[in-house]
Amino acid sequence: MQRKDRNVTARGGGPPFTEQAWAGSLESPYYRESHIKLRNYIRQYLESEVFPYAEEWELKGEVPRQAYDVHAAKGFILPGLPRKYRNGKNLPADIPDEEWDLFHSLIITEETSRSPHMGPIWGLGSANTISCPAILNFGTEEQRMKYLPDVHSGKIRFCLGITEPEAGSDVSSIRSTAKLSSDGKHFIVNGSKKWITNGIWADYIVSAVRTSSTASGASGISLLIIPLSSPGITRRRIANSGVHASGSTFILFSDVVVPRENLLGEENKGFKMVMSNFNPERLHLAGSALQMARTCYREAYGHALRRKTFGKALIENQVMRAKFAGMARMIESAHAWMEQIVWHIVQHPRSEQTADVGARLALLKVQSGKVLEYCCREAQQVFGGLGYSKEGPGRVVEQISRDLRVLVVGGGSEEILDDLGIKLTLSLAQSKASL
Ligand SMILES: Cc1cc2nc3c(=O)[nH]c(=O)nc-3n(C[C@H](O)[C@H](O)[C@H](O)COP(=O)(O)OP(=O)(O)OC[C@H]3O[C@@H](n4cnc5c(N)ncnc54)[C@H](O)[C@@H]3O)c2cc1C
Incomplete structure (x- = not known):
């Protein structure tokens, strides 16, 4: 148009x-x-x-x-x-x-x-965004109708519990267990979850738990909806460098009784669900990181126009303009890549879960984090001392410097996603070669 x-x-x-x-x-x-x-x-x-x-x-x-x-x-x-x-x-x-x-x-x-x-x-509500797609995609119609309308209206909140003290990048090594009661009606959950966004306020957690005592690794993991008001649950906030108002929480489960009907999807098939749930989260994090990079650019640009040193505005120095050129190049190229991937998903709605798109989303998320780190560093440099100060014109960029790390590590850390992106393309190439 x-x-x-x-x-x-x-x-x-x-x-x-x-x-x-x-x-x-x-x-x-x-x-x-x-x-x-x-x-x-x-x-x-x-x-x-x-x-x-x-x-x-x-x-x-x-x-x-x-x-x-x-x-x-x-x-x-x-x-x-x-x-x-x-x-x-x-x-x-x-x-x-x-x-x-x-x-x-x-x-x-x-x-x-x-x-x-x-x-x-x-x-x-970002935790609703990363947890509820599991209900939408793998829940029964009864589960969807039970929870989603109340989440949408703000009546209840969800969070996502994958990470544990001993298992972050390596989701297959989670230790939290959910053992079926002898009458088969309940799971008894024990274990812990770490850095759970919104966990302190949420009413429910979509949690990865080990349901099989025999299968190890990725096998034997299930997704369970656990009401966080259940007896046996303790929660405490975790103090992080940034995103203070996100309510990062440590959650301990001690003999928590959870109705069997709270199982999401098939028992012991949760690992694949966790992995597929990551793709929309990675797109969301990439979009967020690129916007924050743009904010760094905007804040620093305004400052470079206003601030005078040696009798002229900062922007009048070629070395300063080069910083903005570098930021603009990185932001615009990553953004164009992101839009192309989104366009493909719009045209082929189920493609978000294909290896082809999953590989790109993994690499895009890494690249967007790098763009954000680069732009934040350059913007702080443009601000000089003000970029390090929690008050004054550089305070937005200073805050971003503390918020950004979780965008690089959360939802799949850089090293893991780079490797995943290339492993997925290798498997695609191998399957094409065998045709
Ligand atoms: C503010 C915040 C909010 C979060 N919110 C949530 C949430 O709502 N729900 C949730 O489940 N989790 C959440 N997380 C956890 C986040 O997803 C994990 O921190 C992330 O998955 C990485 O796990 P880890 O911290 O245990 O790092 P580790 O797995 O211990 O890895 C440490 C570092 O080593 C690298 N690494 C690990 N293994 C390898 C390898 N084999 N080869 C090369 N490099 C490797 C990683 O990339 C990483 O940089 C949150 C984290 C933070 C900080």
């Missing part, structure tokens, strides 16, 4: 590279009027009701319940759910159901990631 045919224009629109190209001056084949409408709608909401309070909430370590309820009322908790799981509600900005595609979800990721602090954004 030609820009002149659009009857809505995108809000914002700063200097090149401070916004996505399609929202600025360049044409894009991927975005329609509904994307612009959603972007304007969410931006207006976030700029008036979330971003002004983000610093306060991050310092407090919590998003107020009322703000969470507003977020839910606006339809931003699991926004893309089918209508029957949304209590019949319209999609955000009244986007017609048939027009919603993955670019709309990407816009929500990007717009929320414009926050000067990521903690409150994660506090507003």
Whole structure:
């Protein structure tokens, strides 16, 4: 669609590279009027009701319940759910159901990631985003109807429990156990989970547990929905460098009784479910990292125009302009790659789980983390001492320098994902060769 045919224009629109190209001056084949409408709608909401309070909430370590309820009322908790799981509600900005595609979800990721602090954004429900797809994709219809409408309305919250003190990257080595009771009606869960986002407030955890006493490694793992109010559960917050308002939590299970009907999918087949659940999370993290890199660019760019040294603005020095060139190149190329992958998934909705796309999402997530690290470092350098200070014009970039590490490590760490990306392409090449 030609820009002149659009009857809505995108809000914002700063200097090149401070916004996505399609929202600025360049044409894009991927975005329609509904994307612009959603972007304007969410931006207006976030700029008036979330971003002004983000610093306060991050310092407090919590998003107020009322703000969470507003977020839910606006339809931003699991926004893309089918209508029957949304209590019949319209999609955000009244986007017609048939027009919603993955670019709309990407816009929500990007717009929320414009926050000067990521903690409150994660506090507003990112754990629902990474845990509930397991219910949608592997749960029974009864389980979906039992939980998803209440998550969407903000009544209940979920978190995802994969990582344990002894098992992070190597999910197949988890030790938490779920043993079936002698009458076969319950699982008895013992073990622990670490760094669980939103775990301190969540009502339920979708947890990976070992259900087989004989099978080892990836075999014998299941996914279980565990109510976090159950007797035998203790929770304590974990203090991290950043994302304070995300509610990072250590959870201990001690003889926790969980009804058998809370099993998600087939018993002992949970490892594959955990792995497939990672693909949408990696896209979300990549989109978020690239937006945060753009924020670094924008903040530093403004400073380089304002700050004068040796009688001229920083931006007038060639070595400074080279920094912006480097950042812009990295952000724009990774973003174009991401859009291409999203476009492919929009055209082939089941492809998100194929090796071809999984490999690219793994590598994209690594690349986006590297782009963010690079841009944050360069932006801090442009700010000089101000980039190290929690107050003043460099404070957004300083905060990002503390928030960014979890985007590089969480959802699959760099070393693991690089290797996964290439291993997947090798297996594809081998299977093609054997045809
Ligand atoms: C703020 C925060 C929020 C999180 N939220 C959640 C959540 O909601 N739910 C959840 O389940 N988890 C969560 N996590 C955990 C996160 O997913 C793990 O930290 C991540 O998977 C890495 O595991 P690990 O920290 O145990 O690192 P390890 O597995 O101990 O790895 C340490 C380092 O070594 C590298 N490495 C490991 N093995 C190899 C190898 N064979 N070859 C080369 N390099 C290797 C890794 O890439 C990593 O850099 C969160 C973490 C943080 C910090």
